[in-house]
Amino acid sequence: MQPGQLIVITGPSGVGKGTLVRHLLTRFPNLYLSVSATTRPPRPGEIEGEDYYFLDRPSFEEKMAAGEFLESAEYAGNYYGTPQSAIAAQLATGQTVILEIELEGARQVCQSFPEARRIFILPPSFEELERRLRGRGKDAETAIARRLERAQEELAASEEFPDQIVNDDLETALDAIEKIIFSR
Numbered sequence: 001m002q003p004g005q006l007i008v009i010t011g012p013s014g015v016g017k018g019t020l021v022r023h024l025l026t027r028f029p030n031l032y033l034s035v036s037a038t039t040r041p042p043r044p045g046e047i048e049g050e051d052y053y054f055l056d057r058p059s060f061e062e063k064m065a066a067g068e069f070l071e072s073a074e075y076a077g078n079y080y081g082t083p084q085s086a087i088a089a090q091l092a093t094g095q096t097v098i099l100e101i102e103l104e105g106a107r108q109v110c111q112s113f114p115e116a117r118r119i120f121i122l123p124p125s126f127e128e129l130e131r132r133l134r135g136r137g138k139d140a141e142t143a144i145a146r147r148l149e150r151a152q153e154e155l156a157a158s159e160e161f162p163d164q165i166v167n168d169d170l171e172t173a174l175d176a177i178e179k180i181i182f183s184r
């Protein structure tokens, strides 16, 4: 069997990656979305094993040292990582796998999976990105400031990614992602 395709969706926090991926999964329920591990505390309503595997720092570091992550990064004061075993199992069965991750992790995947499709999601403007982050209402002001600072660096790296999509109108952005995923 031909191995499945790995799709990496990256871009700054608040650009709408999660929203796009949720809609994509509604359109194509057969896509497999990787559930990441993080040391960030759960936000209200987030569910263990669905939104993230929530770990304390020693447990995350133990797993990192044991090579259990396909990629991992420290972002805005917390660790995030993609569990390796689930991805390998899904790809082996021919499944298309989606990772929704930040820039450092996306770069690592590029090294280990050069054949992965890497899509960078851009905001229509920096002002709109800030509006979305604040409008989401999920992060404290200090966390928003950190994420916006990091967003400047992430946006400066967008050219590293062969596929770039502006998430202005949601349906238009979804159509563009769909085209990339199914263009193999």
Ligand SMILES: Nc1ncnc2c1ncn2[C@@H]1O[C@H](COP(=O)(O)OP(=O)(O)OP(=O)(O)O)[C@@H](O)[C@H]1O
Pocket: 011, 012, 013, 014, 015, 016, 017, 018, 019, 020, 132, 133, 135, 136, 167, 168, 169, 170
């Ligand atoms: N095309 C769009 N137009 C207007 N608002 C949008 C659009 N896409 C997403 N949003 C809104 O922007 C906010 C941030 O979206 P979302 O949480 O999906 O971002 P994210 O990139 O996944 O962030 P993070 O990386 O922190 O998880 C949400 O309130 C969402 O409803």
Ligand SMILES: Nc1nc2c(ncn2[C@@H]2O[C@H](COP(=O)(O)O)[C@@H](O)[C@H]2O)c(=O)[nH]1
Pocket: 011, 012, 013, 017, 036, 037, 040, 071, 072, 073, 075, 080, 081, 082, 100, 101, 102, 103, 104, 105, 106
């Ligand atoms: N490198 C990785 N980045 C990840 C992973 N899972 C999520 N993320 C990214 O972290 C930031 C912050 O997420 P939030 O849920 O705290 O808003 C965002 O850019 C995510 O895409 C991962 O496994 N590896």
